[in-house]
Amino acid sequence: MKLKETNQLSGAEIIVKALINEGVHTIFGYPGGAILPFYDALYQQNHIRHILTRHEQAASHSAEGYARSTGKVGVITVTSGPGATNAITGLTDAYMDSVPLVCFSGQVATSVIGTDGFQEADITGLTRSCTKHNYLVKDVNDLGYIIHEAFHIAKTNRPGPVLIDVPKDVQNSRGIYHGKPEINRASYQIKQKKFSINHDNISQAVDLISSAKKPIFYVGGGVINSGDEACELLTKLVRHLGFPITNTLMGLGAFPASDSQFIGMLGMHGTYEANMAMYECDVMINIGARFDDRVTGRVSGFSPNSKKIHIDIDECSIDKIIRVAVAINADAKHAIQALLDEISRRKIGNRYSEIKDWWHQIHKWQSIKSLSYEPSKTSIKPEYALERLNALSLEYQPFVSTDVGQHQMWTAQYIQFNQPKKWLTSGGLGTMGYGVPSAIGAQIAYPENLVICVSGDASFLMNMQELSTIKQYNLPVKIFILNNRYMGMVRQWQELIYEKRESQSYMESLPNFMQLAEAFGIAGIECDNPNHLDEKILAMINHKGPVLFNCIVEKSENVFPMIPAGSAHNEILLGSQAKQYVTKDINAV
Amino acid sequence: MTDISKRRVIAVIIDNEFGALARVVELFSARGYNIETLSVAPISNDKKLSRITITTFGTDKTIELICKLLCRIVPVHHSAELSKDDNYIERELCLAQIICSKEMFIKAKNALDNFRFDIIDTEEDSTVFEIIGSSNQIDEALTILNNYGLATVSRTGIAGGFKGKKRLDRLDKI
Numbered sequence: 051m052k053l054k055e056t057n058q059l060s061g062a063e064i065i066v067k068a069l070i071n072e073g074v075h076t077i078f079g080y081p082g083g084a085i086l087p088f089y090d091a092l093y094q095q096n097h098i099r100h101i102l103t104r105h106e107q108a109a110s111h112s113a114e115g116y117a118r119s120t121g122k123v124g125v126i127t128v129t130s131g132p133g134a135t136n137a138i139t140g141l142t143d144a145y146m147d148s149v150p151l152v153c154f155s156g157q158v159a160t161s162v163i164g165t166d167g168f169q170e171a172d173i174t175g176l177t178r179s180c181t182k183h184n185y186l187v188k189d190v191n192d193l194g195y196i197i198h199e200a201f202h203i204a205k206t207n208r209p210g211p212v213l214i215d216v217p218k219d220v221q222n223s224r225g226i227y228h229g230k231p232e233i234n235r236a237s238y239q240i241k242q243k244k245f246s247i248n249h250d251n252i253s254q255a256v257d258l259i260s261s262a263k264k265p266i267f268y269v270g271g272g273v274i275n276s277g278d279e280a281c282e283l284l285t286k287l288v289r290h291l292g293f294p295i296t297n298t299l300m301g302l303g304a305f306p307a308s309d310s311q312f313i314g315m316l317g318m319h320g321t322y323e324a325n326m327a328m329y330e331c332d333v334m335i336n337i338g339a340r341f342d343d344r345v346t347g348r349v350s351g352f353s354p355n356s357k358k359i360h361i362d363i364d365e366c367s368i369d370k371i372i373r374v375a376v377a378i379n380a381d382a383k384h385a386i387q388a389l390l391d392e393i394s395r396r397k398i399g400n401r402y403s404e405i406k407d408w409w410h411q412i413h414k415w416q417s418i419k420s421l422s423y424e425p426s427k428t429s430i431k432p433e434y435a436l437e438r439l440n441a442l443s444l445e446y447q448p449f450v451s452t453d454v455g456q457h458q459m460w461t462a463q464y465i466q467f468n469q470p471k472k473w474l475t476s477g478g479l480g481t482m483g484y485g486v487p488s489a490i491g492a493q494i495a496y497p498e499n500l501v502i503c504v505s506g507d508a509s510f511l512m513n514m515q516e517l518s519t520i521k522q523y524n525l526p527v528k529i530f531i532l533n534n535r536y537m538g539m540v541r542q543w544q545e546l547i548y549e550k551r552e553s554q555s556y557m558e559s560l561p562n563f564m565q566l567a568e569a570f571g572i573a574g575i576e577c578d579n580p581n582h583l584d585e586k587i588l589a590m591i592n593h594k595g596p597v598l599f600n601c602i603v604e605k606s607e608n609v610f611p612m613i614p615a616g617s618a619h620n621e622i623l624l625g626s627q628a629k630q631y632v633t634k635d636i637n638a639v
Numbered sequence: 640m641t642d643i644s645k646r647r648v649i650a651v652i653i654d655n656e657f658g659a660l661a662r663v664v665e666l667f668s669a670r671g672y673n674i675e676t677l678s679v680a681p682i683s684n685d686k687k688l689s690r691i692t693i694t695t696f697g698t699d700k701t702i703e704l705i706c707k708l709l710c711r712i713v714p715v716h717h718s719a720e721l722s723k724d725d726n727y728i729e730r731e732l733c734l735a736q737i738i739c740s741k742e743m744f745i746k747a748k749n750a751l752d753n754f755r756f757d758i759i760d761t762e763e764d765s766t767v768f769e770i771i772g773s774s775n776q777i778d779e780a781l782t783i784l785n786n787y788g789l790a791t792v793s794r795t796g797i798a799g800g801f802k803g804k805k806r807l808d809r810l811d812k813i
Contacts, residue, residue, distance in 0.1 A: 174658060178661060178665055179669060184658070186657070237713060237716045238713055240716055241710065241711070365710065365711070366704065366707040366711055370707075
């Protein structure tokens with residue numbers, strides 16, 4: 051018996067061991083009272099690197115950036131109460147965008163739970179609706195298995211965040227850790243067994259594909275989550291068939307943007323050609339996208355004449371918003387492979403010339419040049435700034451993160467993503483403050499690569515304390531702020547829908563960004579002259595360390611095209627039509 | 640598919656662990672749906688599995704989505720709407736106490752003649768009936784007892800299942 055006892059570990063040591071066994075090298079977090087035993091165990095090992103952010107929300111977004119850029123599970127460690135509640139925004143963000151995270155939260159001792167103890171919060175209760183699963187560990191002997199199960203759940207099926215709440219006494223007490231076990235939770239295996247490539251469905255899908263006259267691929271983040279191989283197979287499939295393809299915001303990079311078959315992002319601020327093609331198509335092949343309201347516009351007017359194929363790993367996303375003709379509940383990689391196999395079995399070749407009329411129509415829509423804007427010689431147009439940023443950074447294939455708002459949409463429109471996992475943005479939740487910490491996560495994972503965070507003056511302020519993290523770890527992140535002194539997207543909606551009543555959207559008192567950079571000990575660059583922009587962007591890219599770039603842009607520029615909330619794809623507004631716009635549905639968001 | 644909100648019976652087989660029931664219930668409350676009845680108890684010998692039966696009101700579309708979302712909950716093994724094609728059975732048990740004179744009690748007892756009931760407790764002028772039936776039948780019995788000094792009511796919510804050999808845990812195999 052004695053021998054066994056010496057083999058026992060403290061709960062805190064079990065967490066460290068289990069993380070090592072999961073292949074975790076990097077975690078993001080912030081210590082505090084209830085998680086001190088873990089931090090003490092962390093101090094006494096040298097396998098895991100801990101990145102100390104300056105706020106738990108930033109820790110969770112950094113872990114998201116790390117996870118999305120690497121395809122691994124992001125790990126966060128936070129203390130109880132406020133530490134854990136601060137992390138909730140990141141967990142919710144990860145839940146909406148299907149990012150695999152495991153969050154460890156400290157908790158007050160089991161004997162104190164439920165007594166309103168200091169820094170106590172019912173975090174499993176609070177996070178139940180924003181995590182894929184969560185645990186409150188009451189027995190140290192369960193801890194090891196729970197951690198490995200949590201990793202398994204976070205990264206399999208539709209990925210998502212999992213939270214493990216570990217009371218302080220559980221971290222301190224000793225128990226047995228059995229190493230990494232086989233995860234065989236029956237209820238979860240049942241879900242996995244449901245994924246099946248049903249040959250009838252594949253066959254029906256290929257029937258539609260082979261006879262389509264106006265087909266379109268509509269591809270989302272699910273393909274990127276499915277892995278690099280899925281993206282390669284997708285590219286092979288799309289090129290083989292010669293069909294046009296549009297990506298959702300989350301799907302950018304799943305198919306190379308430089309390819310002539312790519313017709314741009316779709317949705318509220320997608321290109322005219324992508325949205326019109328979605329409206330007019332006769333066969334829509336949706337892979338890994340969930341008919342989000344930013345994509346569909348008014349559901350009753352969504353692609354009225356098409357037969358739809360929907361491949362999704364999440365059964366809940368199928369037939370949720372839009373009824374489809376062929377539903378394939380499977381991992382994108384396997385489904386695309388099955389489609390390729392069936393296409394080759396039937397000897398279906400490239401159909402580009404058979405759908406020549408359709409391409410002709412699409413080229414006509416493209417000739418409208420929906421992303422064009424009025425150039426200026428005196429002020430920097432935000433579109434111009436991003437065009438230049440794209441041109442000057444493209445050779446580095448940078449990781450690009452954004453915050454949320456106008457700058458996010460312009461970045462999605464003007465930066466070309468030719469590879470998956472290079473694009474980090476908060477799609478589902480739309481979290482201002484996501485950009486800087488997620489760039490930190492990507493830079494930690496890829497210290498040698500160019501990582502750019504495109505932000506706005508308002509969004510940047512939401513997590514600007516992370517400049518301190520950037521400085522501490524000497525991360526060469528380039529923060530490119532499109533500064534228009536406004537919450538630009540709020541102002542845009544107020545201009546279009548609320549007769550220009552700019553309620554609370556003007557950033558009255560911005561900091562001096564150059565002095566701010568200096569205060570945090572990083573380089574600052576400022577530019578308000580389009581003639582100097584190239585040279586300054588190059589200076590930013592070539593600078594070895596982090597840079598805060600204050601790009602002062604035209605104040606009242608709006609993002610176009612725009613499908614106003616509550617409108618259908620064919621009601622898309624171009625910049626030139628904005629003045630005639632009359633709101634149809636004030637309740638649409 | 641209709642937009643009409645109607646009574647639904649939903650059954651769930653789930654791991655018997657803390658937090659599991661809360662995850663199920665939350666799917667309803669998050670959509671502003673009230674749970675009319677809910678019953679939950681372990682159903683396997685080792686007590687590792689529980690069965691939850693819920694009645695609620697909702698539209699086809701929302702209930703279909705809730706059922707899919709239920710299946711997504713990690714500890715949920717199986718879930719389905721039993722009332723989808725009326726091919727299901729349900730029973731509820733109710734304890735109804737009346738406080739009244741002897742004469743009234745005899746009248747009450749006779750009035751319940753068409754119902755399946757037992758008397759499980761009597762003390763002075765208090766009587767507790769155990770009534771078993773569908774929720775509708777129990778509603779009717781309680782309406783009758785209202786005339787005979789109905790004092791307290793405690794209902795279990797329903798237990799339900801498919802008719803015949805169809806089984807919740809084998810739906811995928813049909």
